[in-house]
Amino acid sequence: MTEKKNKIQKTEQPGGGWGAARATLKVLMEQSGLSKGSKALLSMNQPGGFKCPSCAFPDPVCRSKFEFCENGAKALAFEATKKRVTREFFAANTVSSLMEESDHWLEMQGRLTEPMRYSEELDKYVPCDWDEAFDLIGGHLRALGNPNQAEFYTSGRTSNEAAFLYSIFAREFGTNNFPDCSNMCHEPTSRGLPPSIGVGKGTVVMEDFDSTQAIFVIGQNTGTNSPRMMANLIRARKRGVPVIVVNPMPERALIRFTNPKDVVQMATLGSTEIASNFVQVRIGGDLAMLKGMMKVIFERDANGEQIIDWAFVERHTVGITALQEDVLSQNWDEITDISGISEEQIRRVSEVYIRSKATMICYGMGLTQHQKGSHLLQQVANLLLLLGNFGKPGAGIAPIRGHSNVQGDRTVGIDEQPSQAYLEQLKKVFHFEPPREHGHHTIKAVEAMEKGTAKVFIGMGGNFVRAIPDTQRSYDAMRKLSLTVGIATKLNRGHLVHGKDALILPVIARSEKIGTSAGEQFLTTEDSMSKVSASRGVLEPASQYLKSEVEIVCRMAMATLPNSVVNWGSFITNYNLIREKISEVYPEIYSDFLSKIRIPEGFYLDVPARRLVWNTPNGKANFLTFDGLNSDDPVHDPDMLRLATVRSNDQFNTTIYSNSDRYRGIYNTRMVLFMNAEDRAERELENGSCVAVETIFSDGMHRRVNGLTVVDYSLPRGAVAGYYPELNPLLPLGYYDKISGTPAAKSIPVRVLIDQETKKS
Ligand SMILES: Nc1nc2c(c(=O)[nH]1)N[C@H]1C(S)=C(S)[C@@H](COP(=O)(O)OP(=O)(O)OC[C@H]3O[C@@H](n4cnc5c(=O)[nH]c(N)nc54)[C@H](O)[C@@H]3O)O[C@H]1N2
Ligand SMILES: Nc1nc2c(c(=O)[nH]1)N[C@H]1C(S)=C(S)[C@@H](COP(=O)(O)OP(=O)(O)OC[C@H]3O[C@@H](n4cnc5c(=O)[nH]c(N)nc54)[C@H](O)[C@@H]3O)O[C@H]1N2
Ligand SMILES: [Mo]
Numbered sequence: 001m002t003e004k005k006n007k008i009q010k011t012e013q014p015g016g017g018w019g020a021a022r023a024t025l026k027v028l029m030e031q032s033g034l035s036k037g038s039k040a041l042l043s044m045n046q047p048g049g050f051k052c053p054s055c056a057f058p059d060p061v062c063r064s065k066f067e068f069c070e071n072g073a074k075a076l077a078f079e080a081t082k083k084r085v086t087r088e089f090f091a092a093n094t095v096s097s098l099m100e101e102s103d104h105w106l107e108m109q110g111r112l113t114e115p116m117r118y119s120e121e122l123d124k125y126v127p128c129d130w131d132e133a134f135d136l137i138g139g140h141l142r143a144l145g146n147p148n149q150a151e152f153y154t155s156g157r158t159s160n161e162a163a164f165l166y167s168i169f170a171r172e173f174g175t176n177n178f179p180d181c182s183n184m185c186h187e188p189t190s191r192g193l194p195p196s197i198g199v200g201k202g203t204v205v206m207e208d209f210d211s212t213q214a215i216f217v218i219g220q221n222t223g224t225n226s227p228r229m230m231a232n233l234i235r236a237r238k239r240g241v242p243v244i245v246v247n248p249m250p251e252r253a254l255i256r257f258t259n260p261k262d263v264v265q266m267a268t269l270g271s272t273e274i275a276s277n278f279v280q281v282r283i284g285g286d287l288a289m290l291k292g293m294m295k296v297i298f299e300r301d302a303n304g305e306q307i308i309d310w311a312f313v314e315r316h317t318v319g320i321t322a323l324q325e326d327v328l329s330q331n332w333d334e335i336t337d338i339s340g341i342s343e344e345q346i347r348r349v350s351e352v353y354i355r356s357k358a359t360m361i362c363y364g365m366g367l368t369q370h371q372k373g374s375h376l377l378q379q380v381a382n383l384l385l386l387l388g389n390f391g392k393p394g395a396g397i398a399p400i401r402g403h404s405n406v407q408g409d410r411t412v413g414i415d416e417q418p419s420q421a422y423l424e425q426l427k428k429v430f431h432f433e434p435p436r437e438h439g440h441h442t443i444k445a446v447e448a449m450e451k452g453t454a455k456v457f458i459g460m461g462g463n464f465v466r467a468i469p470d471t472q473r474s475y476d477a478m479r480k481l482s483l484t485v486g487i488a489t490k491l492n493r494g495h496l497v498h499g500k501d502a503l504i505l506p507v508i509a510r511s512e513k514i515g516t517s518a519g520e521q522f523l524t525t526e527d528s529m530s531k532v533s534a535s536r537g538v539l540e541p542a543s544q545y546l547k548s549e550v551e552i553v554c555r556m557a558m559a560t561l562p563n564s565v566v567n568w569g570s571f572i573t574n575y576n577l578i579r580e581k582i583s584e585v586y587p588e589i590y591s592d593f594l595s596k597i598r599i600p601e602g603f604y605l606d607v608p609a610r611r612l613v614w615n616t617p618n619g620k621a622n623f624l625t626f627d628g629l630n631s632d633d634p635v636h637d638p639d640m641l642r643l644a645t646v647r648s649n650d651q652f653n654t655t656i657y658s659n660s661d662r663y664r665g666i667y668n669t670r671m672v673l674f675m676n677a678e679d680r681a682e683r684e685l686e687n688g689s690c691v692a693v694e695t696i697f698s699d700g701m702h703r704r705v706n707g708l709t710v711v712d713y714s715l716p717r718g719a720v721a722g723y724y725p726e727l728n729p730l731l732p733l734g735y736y737d738k739i740s741g742t743p744a745a746k747s748i749p750v751r752v753l754i755d756q757e758t759k760k761s
Helices: 007-011 017-032 039-043 070-079 087-092 095-099 103-108 130-143 160-173 187-192 206-210 229-238 263-268 286-305 310-316 320-328 332-339 343-355 373-386 406-411 420-430 442-451 471-479 549-560 568-573 575-585 677-682 756-760
Strands: 116-119 124-127 150-154 214-218 243-246 256-258 277-279 359-363 396-399 456-460 483-488 501-506 514-516 519-521 523-526 531-535 641-646 672-675 690-695 704-712 719-723 748-754
Touching: 017 070, 017 256, 039 070, 087 124, 116 130, 130 456, 130 483, 130 501, 130 549, 150 160, 150 442, 160 406, 160 420, 160 456, 160 523, 160 549, 160 575, 187 373, 206 229, 214 229, 214 343, 229 243, 229 256, 243 343, 277 343, 286 320, 286 332, 286 343, 286 373, 310 373, 332 343, 359 373, 373 396, 406 523, 420 575, 442 471, 456 549, 549 568, 568 575, 672 677, 677 704
Parallel strands: 150 456, 214 243, 214 359, 243 277, 359 396, 456 483, 483 501, 641 719, 672 704
Antiparallel strands: 116 124, 116 501, 514 519, 523 531, 641 748, 672 719, 690 704, 690 748
């Protein structure tokens, strides 16, 4: 269990440092046999090499020889593992027996090596050849009464080329059902920001970190989830730029950090203070805090301080009066009560913001995963607009995306709500009639499975059943399907919770070479700051039977659409032909793709808001108002606590690298509940008690997770935290942001009880 229960508060060791360096080397050696100087690592994030398969944070402007971090190295090491899941492995294990194993165990079995098909008779996966697999998929899809009975899921590691073709395939087949990992992640960015600033993407680029005068990091655990961003924060701090961290948890690397690449810091055990202000907000308290800040701004401006950038506001925006009325009508008692932040601290943080002539607001899941996540982001945009923080160096909004190509996939067509203009363009380029009706996001996809109206699920990467809410319910829904297809690098739960027919199709990974009859091919990805660059794998594929995602998509299309108007066969061999089509479908952003992609550093896609061009219906940036101070519906229950489900330092989403979380002082278990000591004592629990957590939700279903150990932790009153995906059974399917469809995984209303059952057993 916890090595030292209160370790984080007591030792206050910086994040990064030798711990990170040791962890990097250890994982590389143990998993892959790659050494720190290996060709694969030296190629990662370098021109001519491949893009790190971990997070979407961009490459630095000036690269060093090693452009990777602890968690990037882990992602690569686990992808380049020496271990293999072979036909013998499947022959030795029934699917039911594999279901008994942990996610960590499944991941540790290694890379998938050949296509496998589920045999109901044996309850095992058995080898099948690729032709049989594609025939099975084509047969199932063609047999559907309606193309909307198929769900085409994408996870964000898929390249632009594969995602683009996948979206063409599904649309030619006749559906816009594109559930996507982004639906659970930054969808509030994609849906909330367009009505506000005309684009659902960030407006900053890497260079902005070097000219900014203040950085906010809200609801993001940078040191763990985007470690390469730590270098930007360190540089900014060294320039004296304030970094305001808003988070219920004092994430260690955001408090102090030792850069593992800084020889002097490493040798002297030095570190950099990261947060100049740590704002320990209540879970779901950000909206109240943001409105508090805007209240300060309006009040001081009215008192003659000339804080608001009126020239900007008048030229570029609409709606300031309504915002002013809303914000000024909020009272401080409520603001401080809901945010958990004192008026004094809100005034202090506002002062930092007001003084800065160029501010960036970076944010992660702590903002997006709330019931009103999209509205919340519109308030972030309001705060930035008030002071004219767009269209100038060092300023803007910075959603820090998750998966390495999640943004790119959406740009090239993975969108269940495509615009009519886009569909027209598709028709013009490909000469088929695309479906006009909007399709399913992840929640709607599960609901359709439950109803029996969805019959086929194709998973282009990812681990759908572990990522989505309401674990048991989602398992039951998946099991009703007639066909599930997992296109994957590694074995995961999603392959074990399957339909009547099921396939596992193993793919060539990001770090591996793709050879075709036309020679070696490369792929492209788009990072969190809209930069597109090439990615060329350097390792030999894990098995000779793997296929690229591009080929798999083309072959599925050929098997499903014998009269297709698209020349799928040509795309399999020459990826430039795919990029040509991307140029044709997206002429505004992807014109000249073939020549631009030759620039080794990559190129930026246009983000109009950066140029102060607002692609909104009225051509202006809009101050959008939202009533009240709660980003989640209030729950009137005196026992209620808000549960945030978060990532440890040793996982990538549903992939669990180990059961420890070094930065939070947790070792060898993930079944913990971080709790404020006063909340804990009030419930007559001990630090270390074994507890159960139950969801408080009105749909009549009972949701409970047993066997969690209480860990006293620095959290605001009313907040508890634990790990995703273990706590997904507590997240109701119906508990999501209605604008974006994103489950509110950071604010589940729960109660904590003594766990009598686990205690007895
Ligand atoms: N190593 C590693 N890297 C990753 C991933 C991974 O699993 N492992 N996942 C990738 C993906 S897909 C994504 S989307 C990103 C996710 O990266 P993050 O956005 O950092 O995701 P989380 O760890 O879920 O939680 C973020 C933070 O939100 C805080 N939080 C919780 N509730 C609130 C709240 O109400 N308000 C505020 N202000 N903060 C709150 C938590 O304390 C936590 O520090 O990382 C990507 N990179
Ligand atoms: N409670 C709760 N739930 C959450 C979240 C949360 O914070 N709390 N976070 C949400 C977020 S932000 C996200 S993004 C989703 C993540 O949801 P997903 O993207 O579906 O999940 P991952 O765990 O990233 O998927 C891992 C699998 O992808 C496959 N894979 C890896 N690399 C490749 C590749 O190159 N190609 C292919 N084809 N397959 C590959 C491997 O088989 C691996 O097992 O989960 C969401 N769910
Ligand atoms: Mo994500």
